[in-house]
Amino acid sequence: DTEVTQTPKHLVMGMTNKKSLKCEQHMGHRAMYWYKQKAKKPPELMFVYSYEKLSINESVPSRFSPECPNSSLLNLHLHALQPEDSALYLCASSQGRARGSGRQETQYFGPGTRLLVL
């Protein structure tokens, strides 16, 4: 199974709502990523988990809260978002063997969740 799945595919939420994005992979990968992508822009790294521990937080506002319950699952909890947070949220995973080695790994991406904040 070389697939990364993301749910939901689409999400519309108000600024006072709390919602969660979910990502799952069963490739045995130990690194998982969240990216945000605005229209016609490249993906921007938000968080990286390595061996279920938060490894990188790219100064993301606290209204985004990542969680890695186990090696196969990655969540992104959303609370009090702003309309400018509307974007495509992409999850990715990689083997995780490059930890500390400096070697970039191939990342496998999910199809994304398209989020609209009203």
Added chain:
Amino acid sequence: SQQGEEDPQALSIQEGENATMNCSYKTSINNLQWYRQNSGRGLVHLILIRSNEREKHSGRLRVTLDTSKKSSSLLITASRAADTASYFCATDLNTGGFKTIFGAGTRLFVKA
């Protein structure tokens, strides 16, 4: 600012022609990757080239890397309508392997 900058921003060609996209970056890297993204979907990895490699091939794809000029190019030969997509280069920052920075991307449109 972004680590990788790509040109052209958009490219429109006829089916059967070759498409060349360029990527420039600013800091030293361990390797560089190219990804493809169909409209509004996830990215698909195409090819990885290490900093000690100069050229790499995969099917109709040819990637070059010039570390002295901090640039890379992706050539797609004999393009097909199905190659229509956005193409991104991605680099690390030589900081531990997980921090990936994507270039601005080239939107390729192949006309049938």
